[in-house]
Amino acid sequence: MHLIVMRHGEAGWHSLDQERELTEAGRRGVAAVAAQIASSPWRPAQIWSSPYVRARQTAAIVAEVLNCPVQEKAFITPDDDPGRCVDELLDNQVSPLMLVSHMPFVGSFSTLLVDGHRQGIPFMTSQAVLLDMPVVGPGCADLKAQFLP
Template structure:
């Protein structure tokens, strides 16, 4: 199974509005477009995104770049403070999906999936795109094929 993990693009500064309502900056949209280009030709079956505005905007930009027909799937298990193990549980029986979320979840999820613990989170910049591969989405059972930063 393959799972692509995308951190949202650069957003408005903290404090400009409530965190779930922060939107992408112009630079953040450009970052997302560069990362979305990396997904062209990938066999995506679904795009899951956090309900936070900046993640929704990121996922929608990717969807538009790819000409991805299925609806965007908004899920509450991709918010910043979700436990990475919870995300892995939700990815069971789902292959070739893109998840769009936030740090610290993104870094912790990548660390847990490949190392089996939370002590080695990955550093993921805004609009960073990671690819995980493995037989099952279990802690320590996946390989990080790489992270591309725009």
């Protein structure tokens, strides 16, 4: 399975956390990363997005560039358990799949898949990584590529 994990674009701070919207710089960063993914061999067949506004806006930009559907998933918000998402991946048949979420989730989720622990690597806004997993599980992924704004 190929999995692309992306942090949402830069967001403003003028509202409640769940309602924060992308800035213009955030939109440009997301579009730049989406263009890189579009020119790669790992175009996702589907996007899973956090229900928070900034993640939904990020996913919508990426979906438009890549022409793929988006599904909101309530279990990939900032403080959710990465183990729950691993469980959901076990039932998933879509590959490549893309997740659009937040820190600290994207860092702890990616680290769990690559290194088998949840301490978490940092992600910049709009950054995405490609993970290659022959089997879905902790410590089973290899980091294959990074996409930076």
